[in-house]
Amino acid sequence: MLARQGLLPLQxxxxxxxxxxxxxxxxxxxxxxxxxxxxxxxxxxEAALTSRLGDVGARLPTGRSRNDQVATDLALYLRDxxxxxxxxxxxxxxxxxxxxxxxxxxxxxxxxxxxxDAQRVYLAQVLQVHARRLVxxxxxxxRVRESMIYCPLGAGAIAGSSLPLDRNFTSRLLxxxxxxxxxxxxxxxxxxxxxTLGALALLGVHLSSLAxxxxxxxxxxxxxxxxxxxxxxxxxxxxxxxxxxxxxxxxGESGPLIGLGAGHLVTLKGLPLAYNRxxxxxxxxxxxxxxxxxxxxxxxxxxxxxxxxxxxPAAHGGGASPTASVELADELVRCGVPFREAHxxxxxxxxxxxxxxxxxxxxxxxAWGQAFPELRRRGWSPPAPHQEPERRTTSGGSAWVxxxxxxxxxxxALQRHLAVLAAESARLTELERRLxxxxxQGRVSARK
Numbered sequence: 001m002l003a004r005q006g007l008l009p010l011q012x013x014x015x016x017x018x019x020x021x022x023x024x025x026x027x028x029x030x031x032x033x034x035x036x037x038x039x040x041x042x043x044x045x046e047a048a049l050t051s052r053l054g055d056v057g058a059r060l061p062t063g064r065s066r067n068d069q070v071a072t073d074l075a076l077y078l079r080d081x082x083x084x085x086x087x088x089x090x091x092x093x094x095x096x097x098x099x100x101x102x103x104x105x106x107x108x109x110x111x112x113x114x115x116x117d118a119q120r121v122y123l124a125q126v127l128q129v130h131a132r133r134l135v136x137x138x139x140x141x142x143r144v145r146e147s148m149i150y151c152p153l154g155a156g157a158i159a160g161s162s163l164p165l166d167r168n169f170t171s172r173l174l175x176x177x178x179x180x181x182x183x184x185x186x187x188x189x190x191x192x193x194x195x196t197l198g199a200l201a202l203l204g205v206h207l208s209s210l211a212x213x214x215x216x217x218x219x220x221x222x223x224x225x226x227x228x229x230x231x232x233x234x235x236x237x238x239x240x241x242x243x244x245x246x247x248x249x250x251x252g253e254s255g256p257l258i259g260l261g262a263g264h265l266v267t268l269k270g271l272p273l274a275y276n277r278x279x280x281x282x283x284x285x286x287x288x289x290x291x292x293x294x295x296x297x298x299x300x301x302x303x304x305x306x307x308x309x310x311x312x313p314a315a316h317g318g319g320a321s322p323t324a325s326v327e328l329a330d331e332l333v334r335c336g337v338p339f340r341e342a343h344x345x346x347x348x349x350x351x352x353x354x355x356x357x358x359x360x361x362x363x364x365x366x367a368w369g370q371a372f373p374e375l376r377r378r379g380w381s382p383p384a385p386h387q388e389p390e391r392r393t394t395s396g397g398s399a400w401v402x403x404x405x406x407x408x409x410x411x412x413a414l415q416r417h418l419a420v421l422a423a424e425s426a427r428l429t430e431l432e433r434r435l436x437x438x439x440x441q442g443r444v445s446a447r448k
Contacts, residue, residue: 001170002062003440007163010442012056019049019057021436042066063163064156067187067275071152074283076174078192081290082145083424086138088297089203090417093134095304097414100124100131100407106400107311108386109224110323119323120388121398123309126213128406133206135413140199142420148192151176155186158274175431188274190264193286197261200293204257207296211251214307218244228306231299246299253296260289322350322360324382327391328372335374345372 003013023045026032038044042061049057099105105124110117151171154161160183167179180186217225218232227244235241264285267278325346332342349371353359360382369376383391389398396402 001166001173002059003442004169005164005166006442007062008056008059010440012059013440013442015053015056016049016060017440019052020045023048024436040066042069063161063165064154065187067157068152068155068183070279071155071187071189072174074190074193074286075148075152075176078196078286079145079148079175080428081294082141082196083421083428085200085290085293085297086141086145086417087421088294088301089134089138089141090414090421092297092301092304093131093138093410094414095301096127096131096134097407097410099304099307099309100127100403104309105403107309108389109311111398117321117323119326119392119398120321120385122389122400122403123311124407125389125398125403128403128410130206130210131410132406133209134203135410135417137199137203137206138417140202141196142417144192144195144199145424147195149177150180150186151178152180152186152189155180155183158187159183173431173435175428184274188271188276188279190268190279190282193282194261194264194268197257197264197286197289200289201254201258201261203293204254204296207300208251208254210300211247214247215244215251217309218242218247224310226308226310227303228308230306231303246303250296250300250303253292256292257289260285260292321382321385321388323385324360324388325350327383327388331378331380332372332374335378337374 002008003010008016023032032044032048034041034044035047038047046057046060049060051057101124105122105127107123108120109123109126111119111121111126151167151174153170153174154165154167171177171179180189214225214227216222218227227242227247231244231246232242233245235243264282267282271278329339329342329346332345333339337345363371365379365381368381389403390400393399393402396406
């Protein structure tokens with residue numbers, strides 16, 4: 001851009017670009033050590049260019065400040081990081097949907113409220129809850145990424161520049177829609193970083209919820225899940241233990257992610273305009289948040305993909321379960337009994353069964369008719385556990401047709417995400433290729 005605007009000779013511009021490309025490749029290969037005495041990466045790059053090119057290298061910072069460079073670097077870092085995390089979140093959601101669509105998805109399991117059996121549902125519906133949460137997480141990350149349309153480069157320290165910079169040109173080269181319209185906001189805005197950490201905090205909460213369920217399910221008391229050996233450890237003392245350590249570590253990531261987001265906001269809340277050095281303390285918080293989230297997500301997808309689920313034999317047997325109490329109340333409603341009255345009578349009936357040390361499976365059709373006269377001519381008996389989910393056919397309910405519809409909607413959402421991610425990855429790859437291979441062009445009217 002500087003050469004194009006006549007702010008340095010065209011040949012010097014080409015020389016600078018070639019050397020910058022060379023430095024970038026050296027850095028990627030680990031052959032560009034940073035000198036801490038030079039304060040930051042920008043001064044390291046400038047010093048390296050000056051040592052190799054002399055005064056030509058000293059022309060690099062023309063028309064810009066480290067303030068706008070830091071803001072630009074942060075935007076580029078976030079754009080790449082958000083894209084990677086979206087891909088990992090979508091992959092984890094896809095693994096959950098694959099499990100839900102498999103034979104295990106038809107297992108009937110108790111859905112719980114207050115950590116107690118509530119109503120029977122298909123395992124697929126439970127897995128799809130977690131998949132749907134992850135789809136929302138991917139959408140949040142995508143919204144943050146797509147909101148980053150302004151390029152800070154050229155905003156200078158606070159008030160722009162008196163040099164004839166072409167900020168539109170540099171914005172396009174770096175893949176932004178347009179220059180940031182306010183130079184003061186450009187150097188001090190950290191909203192995208194805060195939004196990223198907020199999205200990662202909620203992602204951490206969702207990972208913790210899934211992990212907590214799987215920790216419980218993998219215990220002998222629940223017996224619903226067997227994690228692959230790669231994701232469990234044994235006790236240093238007790239050889240029989242299969243501790244779900246990876247799930248526990250996933251559960252543990254929510255606290256740090258929430259704390260990092262809170263710390264980021266607390267630092268920002270007391271800052272006057274525009275750039276303040278306090279902003280430098282925020283970068284480690286963001287880096288740690290991204291690092292923690294990526295690390296957790298890289299564990300999550302294979303842990304989901306290799307998990308094996310179990311179902312209790314009772315879930316497919318003929319014995320009725322008290323979880324069908326809702327079905328009994330609903331049947332009374334069909335007989336004209338007000339729901340609140342039906343609820344009271346069924347609750348009282350359950351208490352009487354418990355006091356008599358009897359179970360639902362002990363009752364005959366005649367016994368049901370004696371307890372609830374409205375049912376005598378209806379031939380009603382409670383559904384078996386494996387029959388329960390199919391009775392709830394309302395939209396979004398537990399019937400298989402509704403569970404399948406939900407999965408279809410999720411699969412479509414994931415396909416849309418994948419298409420957007422592929423297009424954005426291709427766009428950024430092409431931008432990098434152009435930055436490294438396109439020749440520097442000067443203007444016909446450029447000053448000498």
